[in-house]
Structure formats: structure tokens, C-alpha cells
Amino acid sequence: MADAPAPTKIKMTDIARLAEVSLATVSRALADSPLVPDVQKQRILAIAEAHGYAVNQAARNLRTQSTRTVGLVLPLGHETGQQMTDPFLLELVGFLSEEVFRRGYDVLVSKNLSPQTGWLRTLVQSRRFDAMLVLGQSDQHEEINALASLYNPMVVWGQRLPDQGYCSVGVDNEDGGRLAAEHLLGKGRKTLLFLGPTQVPEVASRLKGFRAALTHAGLKLTPSQIVETHFTPDSAYETVKGLIASRRRFDAIFAASDVIALAAINALTDAGRSVPGDVSVCGFDDVAMSKNTSPALSTVKQDLRLGAQLMVDLLFRRLAGERTSSAVLAAGLIERASS
Structure with a gap:
């Protein structure tokens, strides 16, 4: 018996014809653009799925110069022995990652021990991510401040300082x-x-x-x-x-x-x-x-879950070009047996 012919690979132009919309509308819908109404977007996505169409994410990233990745950066100039297994870091990184994943982005974790002058700007220039969450100021406040006027999609977990030019989230x-x-x-x-x-x-x-x-x-x-x-x-x-x-x-x-x-x-x-x-x-x-x-x-x-939600929300608003203010969370005492 002869082999069955391979199924014809559907193209974006075919989806546009079936959905009776423009090619640009299909492209935006597949990229989850807010410019396409939800009802129309879901119809286009359903047609694409039914015909086995898969987005070439790597090619799309090259076209848009986007990685769809958020960098989680840990500057540890003060604390070279602190491990990623630290309970505080584990919880904060976990909550932040889930918030980023929920928005369809991936996470790249970078831990920098004893950072050198200019390290943060070099990291941004590597273009390995579209936006950056900095987990703690360590002894790198001046380095972060120097980058703030040049790089908008950055939010820092830490203390709100009088002279800071960057957006931060942290407890009181x-x-x-x-x-x-x-x-x-x-x-x-x-x-x-x-x-x-x-x-x-x-x-x-x-x-x-x-x-x-x-x-x-x-x-x-x-x-x-x-x-x-x-x-x-x-x-x-x-x-x-x-x-x-x-x-x-x-x-x-x-x-x-x-x-x-x-x-x-x-x-x-x-x-x-x-x-x-x-x-x-x-x-x-x-x-x-x-x-x-x-x-x-x-x-x-300090409410790390709420803090993570605020950080990621502010980050994506800044990624869209908005200039956002910092946020300070309320502290609360939890009394248990040790005191």
C-alpha cells in the first residue's frame, strides 16, 4: 500500500482566509496582542489549533527583537555565601516566576557574586531578556541607580531610599x-x-x-x-x-x-x-x-506573594513604556512561641 500523502502545512494566509480577516490581524492574534478583540482572537486561535498551526516562536522573537523572557537578577555583593536554597529567596523567586509565567513569559535567573562596576548595564546589553526584576539592593544601590535613567523595564525588591531613581517594591x-x-x-x-x-x-x-x-x-x-x-x-x-x-x-x-x-x-x-x-x-x-x-x-x-504580584504588574507596565511609582507594603507582627 502506498504511503498516505503528508498533510499540507497550513500558513498564516490560510488562517486569514478561513477567519475572513487580514493577515495583520492573524499575526496580532497569534501574538496575543490586546489590539485584537477577545472574541475575534479566540476564533482565530481556534482555527489555527484545529489545523495544527504552530507559531515559530524563535522566528517571531527575531522579527520583534523580543525574547519573551524576564531576568531575575540577584546582586550578592554583601553576601557571597547566600544560596538559592535560602527560604526567603526560594519563596520570592517562586512567586515572581509564577506571575511571569502567567503572562506568557519565561524566566532567566542570574546570580552575581561580588559584582564589578558596570555589571548591570553589561547584563542588560546582553539582550537575554526584555525586562528585569532585581531581588534586593545588596551593596549595589549606586549601580542600580545609574542604570535607572537608561533602562525603564526594571523593578527592584528592596528598601525605598531617598535618592533612588528606580522603581522599587518592599515592606516598611x-x-x-x-x-x-x-x-x-x-x-x-x-x-x-x-x-x-x-x-x-x-x-x-x-x-x-x-x-x-x-x-x-x-x-x-x-x-x-x-x-x-x-x-x-x-x-x-x-x-x-x-x-x-x-x-x-x-x-x-x-x-x-x-x-x-x-x-x-x-x-x-x-x-x-x-x-x-x-x-x-x-x-x-x-x-x-x-x-x-x-x-x-x-x-x-512581609507579604511576598502580594509583593511579587505588585513587582510583576509594575514591570509589565514599565515594559509598555509607563513610568510607575514605587510601592511600600505594610509590615505585620506574627506572635508565636519563640517570644
């Missing part, structure tokens, strides 16, 4: 620090420590609110109560272990992240200290694991 870190201090003071704690990398803008703002609350309560935050600590669990564990070994007196810890707080609890319990009996501990972030530890972690919540 100063208010979060204040809430943590007031909570620990309300539990009768007198000697509070602050743990975190204070050169990071978000952390510096948390410290500012923490200090203000202590001042309002008539307490002075001395330099020895501010303990520089990396975001990595091993570093935080060793820091708290050292504090205990030095016989430092303290009855509360406010950690700049949940990862630091959980490492602090481990160090305290390993040394025979009771949490919260001897030392109350409060973190920052409210990552998913914080409620399932023993004891469950008191923390300052």
Missing part, C-alpha cells in the same frame, strides 16, 4: 523593626540584641525602627548590642555561639531574617538556653518554615 522595614522591638519589650525583655548585615539597606532600616522603639521606651541601644551577622545559617549559628561563650548578657534577640533567627534558636538550645524562657527571639520575613519549627518563630511578616 522601619516599621517592622519598631514592631519587633515593641513586642519584645512588651514581654518584659530589657537587654535586646539586633543581629544582621547592617550595610544592606533593608536591614539598616529595620535597625533604625528597632533603635527608635528602644529610645521611645527610655532605653539606649549601644554599639555592642548591634551584632553584624550574615544571612547564612552557619554564620548566624557561630555568631550566637560566640556571644554565649563570651558570657554576654541578653534576654532577647531581634534577627534581621528568619534564617538568622532560627540559627540563633539552634545555638541557644544547643547551649542549654531556653527559648523563650531565657531568651526571646523574633525574626523577619515569615517564611513558610517559621511556623513549623520548635518553638514556632515569632516574626515580622
Whole structure:
């Protein structure tokens, strides 16, 4: 028996004829353009699907000079040891990726350790993505600011700074620090420590609110109560272990992240200290694991799901040419057993 003839490959012109529309309308519909009414777009897509038409995405990208990809960029100048497995990064990257995927775009993750001058502009000029989400300012505020006037489709997760020219989304870190201090003071704690990398803008703002609350309560935050600590669990564990070994007196810890707080609890319990009996501990972030530890972690919540939705919405508005303002999310205290 002779082989059956291969089916004729349908072309865009055939779809236009069947749908009784122009070739340009078919092209726009297949590209999901908002210029085509939804009813007409769905009819064109149904005809294309019924006849096995597949968009050559690579060719279309070349024609439009679009990658349909969003870059998720992590500048880690301050924290070269922080891994993508960090619970905060995992959750934020997950929420952001889902929002980007929902808009029909792919994600390219770029982690930059110890960035050099001009690295961000070089990354943009590589044209590997159409728009960029920067996850944290690290120590790269000036680098991000320098790019902002030249590159519009960029949104940054981080602290809103007075001189910034870029669009940012982040929690009210100063208010979060204040809430943590007031909570620990309300539990009768007198000697509070602050743990975190204070050169990071978000952390510096948390410290500012923490200090203000202590001042309002008539307490002075001395330099020895501010303990520089990396975001990595091993570093935080060793820091708290050292504090205990030095016989430092303290009855509360406010950690700049949940990862630091959980490492602090481990160090305290390993040394025979009771949490919260001897030392109350409060973190920052409210990552998913914080409620399932023993004891469950008191923390300052930043709504990462809402933050991701805002970031991606602002990014696509900026990709369309709009100039958008920054957004600041409310912080909220979550009281659990650790305090």
C-alpha cells in the first residue's frame, strides 16, 4: 500500500482566509496582542489549533527583537555565601516566576557574586531578556541607580531610599523593626540584641525602627548590642555561639531574617538556653518554615506573594513604556512561641 500523502502545512494566509480577516490581524492574534478583540482572537486561535498551526516562536522573537523572557537578577555583593536554597529567596523567586509565567513569559535567573562596576548595564546589553526584576539592593544601590535613567523595564525588591531613581517594591522595614522591638519589650525583655548585615539597606532600616522603639521606651541601644551577622545559617549559628561563650548578657534577640533567627534558636538550645524562657527571639520575613519549627518563630511578616504580584504588574507596565511609582507594603507582627 502506498504511503498516505503528508498533510499540507497550513500558513498564516490560510488562517486569514478561513477567519475572513487580514493577515495583520492573524499575526496580532497569534501574538496575543490586546489590539485584537477577545472574541475575534479566540476564533482565530481556534482555527489555527484545529489545523495544527504552530507559531515559530524563535522566528517571531527575531522579527520583534523580543525574547519573551524576564531576568531575575540577584546582586550578592554583601553576601557571597547566600544560596538559592535560602527560604526567603526560594519563596520570592517562586512567586515572581509564577506571575511571569502567567503572562506568557519565561524566566532567566542570574546570580552575581561580588559584582564589578558596570555589571548591570553589561547584563542588560546582553539582550537575554526584555525586562528585569532585581531581588534586593545588596551593596549595589549606586549601580542600580545609574542604570535607572537608561533602562525603564526594571523593578527592584528592596528598601525605598531617598535618592533612588528606580522603581522599587518592599515592606516598611522601619516599621517592622519598631514592631519587633515593641513586642519584645512588651514581654518584659530589657537587654535586646539586633543581629544582621547592617550595610544592606533593608536591614539598616529595620535597625533604625528597632533603635527608635528602644529610645521611645527610655532605653539606649549601644554599639555592642548591634551584632553584624550574615544571612547564612552557619554564620548566624557561630555568631550566637560566640556571644554565649563570651558570657554576654541578653534576654532577647531581634534577627534581621528568619534564617538568622532560627540559627540563633539552634545555638541557644544547643547551649542549654531556653527559648523563650531565657531568651526571646523574633525574626523577619515569615517564611513558610517559621511556623513549623520548635518553638514556632515569632516574626515580622512581609507579604511576598502580594509583593511579587505588585513587582510583576509594575514591570509589565514599565515594559509598555509607563513610568510607575514605587510601592511600600505594610509590615505585620506574627506572635508565636519563640517570644
